[in-house]
Amino acid sequence: MKQLELRPAAQCCVPIADEDLSEAELATSATLFKALADPARVRIVNRLANSPDPVCVCDFTALLGLSQPTVSFHLKKLLAAGLIDREQRGAWAFYSLNRVAAARLKEVFSF
């Protein structure tokens, strides 16, 4: 089960309707949903889904009305889940939606 955790949840997710899900698969799915289980993080994904270009952290602090450390906290969660990507540009950090992960996420609900 620990092996799966070595890769982001979004890369391991399987359709929730599959038969006989293992404990690891259950945990992976839960981790993935947990990453989206906060309005601030939904907003981040929403913003990234509508942006063709990567978005700077400083833009999120204004968008979310949260402190900079809190924004970093949320971004880290989404990054760990594999839902977004990070790119360093000089002193700035830019984030973008991982479109592959987003596509996999849709298949999770192939009932």
Added chain:
Amino acid sequence: MKQLELRPAAQCCVPIADEDLSEAELATSATLFKALADPARVRIVNRLANSPDPVCVCDFTALLGLSQPTVSFHLKKLLAAGLIDREQRGAWAFYSLNRVAAARLKEVFSF
């Protein structure tokens, strides 16, 4: 924003990629994901997705290895989110997947 909470989250959910999501829509989506953000509840949905017939609470206690009150706790969360339906049959309570909600959930990820 409170109006939306009067209906189950699954009935109010909108695609996460829609532009200009309101605070209420963000909260609704987060509530929906929160309902799935636990391995036990993923397992419940998984079981219901594979069952053509409603499933009795007593079956879940065995399946999940959790106490009966804890199982009721999880079922209540999924019910409140609108992801599952409840049906009373005599002294027993049977739960089933809300297929309409499940379909809507898939559309949330229409990136």
Added chain:
DNA sequence: GTGGGACATTGACAGATATCGATATCTCTG
């Protein structure tokens, strides 16, 4: 290389969550 700006990490804390035992409610059976 010093200073300043951008972001991440840490520490502390309030609030939410998952869990269980005990208890209440509800339904059938006798």
Added chain:
DNA sequence: CAGAGATATCGATATCTGTCAATGTCCCAC
């Protein structure tokens, strides 16, 4: 209607989560 069984609710508790201030780290400009 008394008892038993199934489920929901309540109360208590341990753990997890979201938040911010303070601090650390990294990068650029001067």
